[in-house]
Amino acid sequence: MKHVTIRALAKELNLSVSTISKALRDSYEISEDTKKRVLALAERLNYMPNPYASSLRGRRSKIIGVVIPEVADSFFSLAINGIESVVKEQGYHVLISLTHERLANEQSILHEFQGGRVDGVLMSVSRETVSGRHIRDLMEKEVPVVFFDRALDEVETDKVVTNDFESGYAATQHLISRGCKQIAYLTISENLSIATRRMEGYLKALADHQLRSSGKNIVQCGTDAAFNYKQVKKLLQRKKRPDGIVASVEKLATPVYQACQELSLSIPGDVKVICFSNLEIATILQPSLTTITQPAFEIGKTAATVLLRALDKKRGKPAQQQVIIPSELIARESSG
Amino acid sequence: MKHVTIRALAKELNLSVSTISKALRDSYEISEDTKKRVLALAERLNYMPNPYASSLRGRRSKIIGVVIPEVADSFFSLAINGIESVVKEQGYHVLISLTHERLANEQSILHEFQGGRVDGVLMSVSRETVSGRHIRDLMEKEVPVVFFDRALDEVETDKVVTNDFESGYAATQHLISRGCKQIAYLTISENLSIATRRMEGYLKALADHQLRSSGKNIVQCGTDAAFNYKQVKKLLQRKKRPDGIVASVEKLATPVYQACQELSLSIPGDVKVICFSNLEIATILQPSLTTITQPAFEIGKTAATVLLRALDKKRGKPAQQQVIIPSELIARESSG
Known part of the structure; x- marks a missing residue:
């Protein structure tokens, strides 16, 4: 969307730039009637006053926007803690905005952020996000964006x-080392880079151990808990039931435990389970859950540090580095 | 903190109001040197341009600020969903800000929100918040505030x-009806209204059933997981061990289960447990957790509806109603 300027408003209403500017500032010099007309047009064209215009060097909103799919996930809540641990020290506030895994929401949030509301953005894309037009649009307005996770x-x-x-790879190899021959993989997206990379690791581990991969063993789940439960239950009711499950995101642990309970299947006796998760509660599940635990706090902290550095450089072209912080496999009872 | 006006900046720098105003807008009529001086002072005095000044009737930021202690709690994530379900329909965005249970953070966030960044605020106070000066300050700037939870x-x-x-009361009575005689109560705050009311209900239920209450059975927990675990373990190692526990917030379920596991105590055989919680995972705990389940989504949705109504009325004095949406006791295995 094109940026609407004061000049454009002036042209449209056949008024001077100075009149528009004064009307927007509620100046006593301008009549109530004119103010109303100006405000109505400004509203209609989505004019943004850009109070902290980037041209005013040094004037900052001191706000970092954090754009994430959801908060009901311990990865994101830990990552936020990591982000805040860094930015607060430097006098910034954090404002969190949720996409609920919808691209349309993500677009609309980033559009809002064009108006000078935030100095920079830390984001984890939604599972629908396959193209980055809206992200580049924001970056072109000199709002730096750093991805995390x-x-x-x-x-x-x-x-x-x-x-x-x-x-x-490690999650899959772990189940293979515990004797699993037919390992299913639960995913929530076909687009997300993290999902495809984890799945590539899964497939490579199967191949390296001469185990056949099958599309049928890759189960598509989503954002709806009831749907996920149905998908997992169907998987576990198959004649050739899998003997191992790699759950690629935290929220998929619950349907696996629920379905096993419902079907009277023993974990790890009948099915061995490993899940990507930062859940504190993993230890008190029965059986306790074997996890790939991501360095959530560290990821948030590092991303924030990188963003603040970019803000410091001001108009310099940001570096484009990729920082990789490894996850950790924590073996517990669910994988036998 | 006093609101800094353009007039104050002008006086301090011995410049005209119009010069300050133009400098802040980066006008070509003002020298770079003067701009720098104005910006430096504006920064120092924390001058806020108030881009969407409330005096410009009809001009809104279209942002609702949500101020909460944390997101690692399913109550708050469900409440946020409830809030967003309402405000999005009306073209508002939600920005979430976390206090991490600290009053100082809460004050600083609300101060930020004075600058016209948000049209209204939905908030759940921190456990340190005993006085409402910072909240009233915000409301005096015509930013309506609605509390939820x-x-x-x-x-x-x-x-x-x-x-x-x-x-x-209901939680305590439930444990009494299951045969408990010595019921402990875990809390995270002596200030929070929700904490004191829940505790008053606990005490009343004990009294109504001729059970002695004792200060020793009220255990103060906090925000630190390790500390909470230690507190609960100490409680369960007492000679006169409680036979029932009312955990008054969600995060206190984990230390109870952990400590019982560690001490080889059976739930509900040795200790019966009920917890205020919206955790989806309550059903897959072993034993499944008896809960007081709050209408989190409904609370968020209703609070947002009330706030939007207040915004609609514009300058009308907001009504001061209290809406009470009841919680539900869901009996599962942990209470026997």
């Missing part, structure tokens, strides 16, 4: 991620 | 809460 490959900017391929 | 009694504004007293 869920990056979009095509956007050239800093990325702070974990070793998703290696983690998918 | 954790309200501060002394601030006169709309409140959307659950029936905390009755829920504390």
Whole structure:
């Protein structure tokens, strides 16, 4: 969307730039009637006053926007803690905005952020995000963006991620080492870079151990808990039931435990389970959950540090580095 | 803190109001040198341009600020979903800000929100918040505030809460009906209205059933997981061990399960447990957790509806109603 200037408003209403500017500032020199007309047009054209215009060097909103899919996930809440641990020291506030995994929401949030509301953005893309037009639009307005965890490959900017391929590989190899022959993989997206990399790791581990991969063993889940439960239950009711499950995101642990309970399947006796998760509660599940634990706090902290550095450089072209902070496999009872 | 006006900046620098105003807008009529001086002073005095000044009737930021203690709690993530379900329909965005249970953070966030960044605020106070000066300051700038869940009694504004007293009573009575004679109560705050009301309900239920209450059975927990674990473990190692536990917030379920596991105590055989919680995972804990489940989504939705109504009325004095949406006791295995 084109940026609407005061000049454009003036032209449209056949008024001077100075009149528009004064009307927007509620100056006593301008009549109530004119003010109303100006405000109505400004509203209609979505004019943004850009109070902290980037042209005013040094004048900052001192706000960092954090754009994430959801908060009901311990990865993101830990990552936020990591972000805040860094930015607060430097006098910034954090404002969090949720996409609920919808591209349309993400676009609309980033559009809002064009108006000078935030100095920079830390984001993890939604599972629907396949193209980065809206992200580049924001960056062109000189609002630097740093990805954390869920990056979009095509956007050239800093990325702070974990070793998703290696983690998918390690999770799968762990189940193979515990005797699993038919391992299913639960995913929530076909687009997300983290999801495809974890799955590539899973497939590579199967191949390296001469185990056949099958599309049927890759189960598509989503954002709806009831749907996920149905998908997992169907998987576990198959004649050739899998003997191992790699759950690629935290929220997929619950349907696996629920379905096993419902079907009276023993974990790890009948099915061995490993899940990407930062849940504190993993230890008190029965059986306790084997996890790939991501360095959530560290990822948030590092991403924030990279962003603040970019803000410091001001108009310099931001570096485009990728920082990889490895995850850790923590073996507990669910994998036998 | 006093609101800094353009007039004050002008006086301090011995310049005209118009020069200051133009400097702040980066006008070509003003020298770079003067601009720098003005910006430096504006920064130092924390001058806020108030781009969407409330005097410009009809001009809104279209942002609702949500101020909460944390997101690592399913109550708050569900409440946010409820809030967004309402405000998005009306073209508002939601920006979330976390206090991490610290009053100083809460003050600083609300101060930021004075600058016209948000049209209204939905908030749940931190556990340190005992006085509402910072909240009233914001309301005086014509930014309406609606409390949800954790309200501060002394601030006169709309409140959307659950029936905390009755829920504390019902939780305790439930354990008594299952045979408990010595019931401990875990809390995270001595200030929070929700905490004191739940505890009053607990105490009333004990009294109504001729059970002695004792200060020793009220265990103060906090925000630190390790500390909470230690507190609960100490409680369960007492000679006269409690036979029932009312955990008054969600995060206190984990240390109870952990400590029982560690001490080889059976839930519900040795200790019966009920917890205020919206955790989806309550059902897959072993044993499944008996909960007081708050209407989190409904509370968020209702609070947002009340706030939008206040914004619609514009300059009208907001009503000061208290809406109470009852919680529900869901009996599962942990209470026997």
